[in-house]
């Protein structure tokens with residue numbers, strides 16, 4: 001559904017330089033710190049910024065050359081720029097009905113009701129949680145095949161985050177839709193995405209299927225002597241610690257079987273991110 005090959009975008013003090021792919025029926029997550037380049041990547045995919053290099057294809061075409069019907073197959077919610085907050089959801093619904101042939105007014109109203117979003121109050125009077133939910137429901141309203149959501153859970157409490165994640169799972173039920181979602185909260189992505197891209201300073205530093213990440217990655221903790229004797233072929237990063245080294249591996253089982261005396265922990269995504277960003281290559 002999306003192919004981005006060697007795309008480049010330069011701003012003062014920042015350069016995006018990455019490739020990614022999103023397949024039909026999958027939820028793909030992009031995780032990265034503030035300023036890592038998530039929004040720039042999403043804008044590039046949507047054809048909202050001019051690239052300095054590389055190529056993006058959405059549904060096999062340059063996003064800037066998509067026909068109106070093809071554009072209707074995309075639902076997007078970026079961190080900035082949506083409907084005016086001086087509108088009510090009732091008014092937004094009216095606009096969407098005219099804009100999109102597949103906009104389903106009844107299901108939009110029903111979702112707003114379910115999530116306690118009033119149709120007749122200006123969006124600017126909503127709490128940040130209500131606004132975030134409204135943004136996602138609006139993006140989903142025209143039954144798009146491809147949903148692109150930039151940090152939809154940012155700044156929300158655990159309950160509101162969970163509700164939004166549930167909305168996305170429901171959206172995927174027909175099996176033909178795809179979601180590209182970014183977050184800096186890795187646990188949100190861990191429970192939702194089929195695969196995860198980790199972006200750091202504009203570059204993809206890790207891309208892995210989530211199941212693989214959780215099943216095969218691990219953190220090894222060793223003193224200096226143990227480190228010297230360790231087979232390093234499956235070590236991705238190491239970090240100096242007071243006790244010796246922490247090492248990131250993508251073959252946890254290999255070290256569990258061959259080094260029964262060393263500590264091999266099941267790393268979560270946050271630890272994998274920290275090691276990938278802060279650790280040195282082995």
Ligand SMILES: Nc1ncnc2c1ncn2[C@@H]1O[C@H](COP(=O)(O)OP(=O)(O)OP(=O)(O)O)[C@@H](O)[C@H]1O
Pocket residue numbers: 011012013014032033034035036037038039040041079184
């Ligand atoms: N229009 C622009 N002009 C100049 N610099 C920009 C522009 N847009 C983004 N940048 C810079 O590009 C870098 C990446 O920004 P981007 O918004 O893509 O990061 P992000 O990962 O989405 O961050 P956050 O999680 O904080 O939203 C930042 O250093 C930002 O200042």
